[in-house]
Amino acid sequence: MSNRVKRGVMTDWWWGVDRWFLAAFLILMVGGLVLSFAASPPVAEKIGLEPFHFVKRHAVFLVPSILVMLFTSMLTPRGIRRTALVMLAASIALMILALFFGTEVKGARRWVDIGPLSLQPSEFMKPAFVVICAWLFAEKARRADIPGNLFAIILLFIVCALLVAQPDLGQTILTAGAWGGLFFMAGMPWMWIVGLGGLAAGGFFAAYTFFPHVASRIDRFVTGEGDTFQIDTAREAILHGGWLGRGPGEGTVKRMLPDSHTDFAFSVIAEEFGIIACMLLASLFCFIVIRGLSVALAQRDPFTRMAISGLVFLFGLQSIINMAVNLQLMPAKGMTLPFISYGGSSMMAVAIAAGFVLALTRRKPENASQTDRLMDRTMALGAM
8 A cells, every 4th residue: 555644746646636537538548449449440451451550550549648648647737737838839830830731631731740650730739728728717817907818719719710721620610619618617798608609600601601511511411412421321330230239340331431440430339339338438428528517616726627627528529529420410520539539649639638637636635535634644653
């Protein structure tokens, strides 16, 4: 047993970390690796790679992601703010660089090649953006003379402009949605909320008008006409699995899904492990969001309260969008399922966000419960 009288960093971390959060994140991370055995081999074979190519890469990304999450979870709130500020500045710089020198994939420039790695800066921008906006709103609440709200609005427009330029409208909606949640929590007047809501509606209309691929996806969703192969196949995979699934490796519809290892991993889970497994997975995402909001509600510090809420809201909204697309409840949009879908940048960025949540919800040594303090005294007497 750790000697809690002689406290160390690791001891304080272990006794202070929210183990429900930690367990939920680790289950998702390990579960993502297990599920990649079902989702990725057909895609690898289809493009001429060995069957477990994406499984191996998923495992390679998983180890550093766990380490990054654990390291980030040891930061103080001040350390989180500093880390987020550096990460946000670097991400914005790389997003600008990607527009001119990035790798173009399907008409979008979202990736930057750094040595053998292909990095998607916008993934790392999201958790950093949420933390910095939470800090700006909290500073405005603390001191009325600080223009925190104005800076948060300016930052939102900068980030959204870069995302639209890539273009990546799905990430734009996700980022703006998380910001909107923080804006509402900051206690903004209803006139501001209505005005920004109208601006968002205008943005949707502009996207439909000026981006043909957005209009095409919305039209296909509404009318059911056109190329709906991937969405229809995803729905067929879900129906084919039934309640209990066809069994690991027994799925057949998944072999026709081009993005079964990324955007449509949820459909593969449904086919091979059943709707019940999907319900359990959705419940785990729901648990993280609800626990995060309940823990945030008990926080006295405005920054901590808003940062936790914004991060779990970002996590939950991304999960909802991915699952809704798979269930044909939303127009198709490429967005990964956190910790489940294949993607190194996505996994690492979500791990950082999870580390931030663990750090912000960690109990401080001075706030230890009476039971913990009694244990300290007992062990101290026993050592005498």
